[in-house]
Amino acid sequence: MTTEKRGPDFHLRLQKVKSGEDHKAVREKRDGANVVVYLSSRFLGIGDEALGSVLMRSFLKTLLELETKPSRLILINGGVWLSSEGSDVLETLRILSERGVEILSCGTCLDFYGLKEKLKVGVVSNMFTIAQALLEAGTSR
């Protein structure tokens, strides 16, 4: 079984499986899709910020190239600069979003940095949704 969000609707797809092997394959595919990427800064890793910025751009572009995509990308604290006006990675995030990656930006953080009106990709989220998404990572959706 797979689920897909299309606009306001969820589409459920059921597939009849014949053997244990097929069942395993379906389960692995489904589980593999529920990966959550959590970014708590606009820089990747701790250290030089210029390098961190380069690494972040490289990381997000690499996600575009990979066949397996995360189901969600959570941006918290300084991470919300990535989805806001002026970000170097907006186009990359837009493509990821078009390919089904949900981009959640922490509302409290957008508010703190004065970016509430400048969010350009994805949706505003809250701690409840973010915590739930993290706890559900790695399980079936």
Added chain:
Amino acid sequence: MTCILLFQSVHQVMKAEKVLKERGVAVDLIPVPREISSDCGVAIQVPAEVSEKALCFIGERGLSCVECYQRGDGGRFEKKQ
């Protein structure tokens, strides 16, 4: 079509990106494609039509790219330098 410029280190990539931005070149920083091996994991991508100019701008600042590839419409890479 685009050109991928590879450098010896990430420091050189960062300097080259700065130089090209200052000179108004549409530059993009990308992970080095799997098909190409490099010591440095990031590369610079520029539109093919401005690649010669970009190499000149970089050279003027004492930077030099170690390899240059052209990415065709089919996604294949052809080594130019």
